[in-house]
Amino acid sequence: MQKYEFYWRRLHSLLGVIPVGLFLVFHLSLNFTATGGAETYDSATGVMDYIPGWLLLTIEWIVIYIPILFHGLYGIYIAFTATPNNKRFSTFRNWMFLLQRITGVFLVIFIAWHMFQTRIQKALGNAEVSFDMMKNIVDNPWMLAFYIVGILSATLHLSNGLWAFCVSWGITQSPHSQKVFSWLSMIFFVIISIIGVSAILAFV
Amino acid sequence: MSTQQVESGKTVRFKILRQDNPNGPSRWEEFEVPYRPGMNVISALMYIRQNPVTADGKETTPVTWDMNCLEEVCGACSMVINGRPRQSCSALVDQLEQPIRLEPMKTFPVVRDLQVDRSRMFNALKKVKAWIPIDGSYDLGEGPRMPERKRQWAYELSKCMTCGVCFEACPNVSEKSNFIGPAPLSQVRLFNTHPTGAMNKDERLDAIMGEGGLANCGNSQNCVAACPKGIPLTTSIASLNRATTVHMFRKFFGSDHMVD
Secondary structure, eight states, X not given: XXXXXXXXXXXXXXXXXXXXXXXXXXXXXXXXXXXXXHHHHXXXXXXXXXXXXXXXXXXXXXXXXXXXXXXXXXXXXXXXXXXXXXXXXXXXXXXXXXXXXHHHHHHHHHHHHHHIIIIIHHXXXXXOOSHHHXXXXXXXXXHHHHHHHHHHHHHHHHHHHHHHHHHHTTSOOSXXXXXXXXXXXXXXXXXXXXXXXXHHXXXX | OOHHHHHTOOEEEEEEEEESSXXXXXXXXXXXXXXXXXXXXXXXXXXXXXXXXXXXXXXXXXXXXXXXXXXXXXXXXXXXXXXXEEESSSOBGGGSOSSEEEEOOTTSOEEETTEEOOHHHHHHHHHTTOSOOOOOSSOXXXXXXXXXXXXXXXXXXXXXXXXXXXXXXXXXXXXXXXXXOHHHHHHXXXXXHSTTGGGXXXXXXXXXXXXXXXXXXXXXXXXXXHOTTOOOHHHHHHHHHHHHHHHHHXXXXXXXXXOO
16 A cells, blocks of 8 residues: 555545546536526536436446545545644745645535535435525524535635646646746635635525 | 953853653753854854853753754754754854744654754665766766756755755654655756766656655645755656656556666
8 A cells, every 4th residue: 555655646636636626616516506596506406317316326436426535535644644834834835735634624524514414315315405405504504604614625625736736747847837826726716716605605 | 252252241042952862851941152243053052062051050961963064065953943944053143033942853853952863864865866876897988968057957956965954844754754855856856867867767766656755745845945055846846746747657558668
């Protein structure tokens, strides 16, 4: 296992972008349809029902659950082998280093809860995933706050993760290109956060 | 020390983190050292060694630390001064806030007081073959010429003195992680750039693609901010990231010609 550490880390970096990052963008975009009202949202998410159940479940496992489980669990290992020293080195990149780890650990908790509250309840036959389901969840102001923090953690983790991906695979090498990509990743963070947060607020 | 300077009566206050043996407990001790113009941290440590008495008059043992060149090229005297890892020879008292806090670079095993064991770094240099093999069983002749501009650029990377400051600054280097650290990685770029060194570049890339290798970098970029020699460590790491990406695919998909 340790012998292949390099490849595990590269896989961790790749899976964070493809498919997990792509899925997040898709997921938040689909949620954004909620800003058009309950009907728009239900008809947009209803498209999923056209896919046969066995096929949807296979896709879910291969494209979402397995990659996110690996990324999350291996990420926890990475996060807890770090020794943050932000008091002594208070640079932007060092803060992003710490935030990447904090948001990552929080996201494992958030996503586990989110899955339990929505997908698992559907699988158990306790509830139907719909506009009303989310409306009931975010009726509780604490739950709304929890979801907003979760969404912002996810968007920050992805935005900074894209920057780190570019460095880790040797795409951005020069300090200048890394700086430009820092700005681009932050612009991406703002845009995708607006999409994500306005979507959750549409359920209120 | 001339009488005039002693009579000025000005003193410098030091707080030093002491530790008697490798696994022993640590404690802070304060010292008061007579001020001399232009003094550095080492000259103050030398004074304490001559007069091992704490600020409140208690006799103690002389403080242990490493030093060698005294001109910031050997890297031996690195320690954490007022929270920042740096060389104590080039740390001028006039430029430091008092009391001046001295701590060992705890990312390495502490031997005693401010003295640390930097073996981890030297072992890493061995692991990545941070040298250029020039010996053969016959006369290998001259190596390929290095372009002058490339030599000038490589000279910057060669300034690394394995002082360990980047290890201390890196949040991913610690006793609980096996990360090889920034300095040895940059040496891989240096020796893989050299025309003769490049003849073994696949071996060095393989070495950093093992356990605790290149991919364990977390991009906090503290190393480049802390390096006393201004070595572009993060550029070296990013450049090696690309080199290993190519190497990885070549190893899997490519033929058996691993060097060029």
